[in-house]
Amino acid sequence: MGFASFVGRVCFASIFILSAWQMFNEFGVDGGPAGKELAPKLNLAKKHLSSQFHVNFPDIETFFLTQVRQLVLTAIAMKGLGAILFVFGHGFGAFLLIVYLLVSTPILHDFYNYGPDEPRYNILLGDFLQCVAQCGALIFFWGMKNSITKRRKKKAPKSKTA
Numbered sequence: 001m002g003f004a005s006f007v008g009r010v011c012f013a014s015i016f017i018l019s020a021w022q023m024f025n026e027f028g029v030d031g032g033p034a035g036k037e038l039a040p041k042l043n044l045a046k047k048h049l050s051s052q053f054h055v056n057f058p059d060i061e062t063f064f065l066t067q068v069r070q071l072v073l074t075a076i077a078m079k080g081l082g083a084i085l086f087v088f089g090h091g092f093g094a095f096l097l098i099v100y101l102l103v104s105t106p107i108l109h110d111f112y113n114y115g116p117d118e119p120r121y122n123i124l125l126g127d128f129l130q131c132v133a134q135c136g137a138l139i140f141f142w143g144m145k146n147s148i149t150k151r152r153k154k155k156a157p158k159s160k161t162a
Contacts, residue, residue: 016083
């Protein structure tokens with residue numbers, strides 16, 4: 001049972017490890033392709049939040065130049081460290097991956113900005129639902145990890161005296 005659990009965690013974490021490795025290898029001065037994809041998505045999220053909360057946020061262009069690269073580095077670190085810790089059964093690794101998914105999924109997979117008849121909608125909705133399923137699996141792991149009581153040594157039964 002322990003080996004099967006380990007293999008399952010390796011297979012699940014490989015999604016995060018491989019994507020973090022790819023982001024790291026493509027990382028450049030501007031954050032690589034991940035940074036170029038993130039900037040317009042953050043701009044859309046900013047516009048959506050500004051319209052909902054009636055608050056003006058700073059211009060995304062200055063934010064892109066200074067902060068998108070750090071956001072991509074943070075995503076690489078959270079995915080890489082979280083996945084490695086998760087492979088070895090550490091609950092903090094699952095927590096890092098959950099936080100990463102909860103923050104990045106609504107921004108990167110913004111199907112809500114498209115109509116159902118647009119082709120991009122179905123792709124983004126599928127990716128969004130896949131991330132929700134991954135988050136659910138991590139929450140299940142975390143819950144199971146915290147609910148299992150540690151094995152205790154059984155005490156020898158007391159002998160009855162007459």
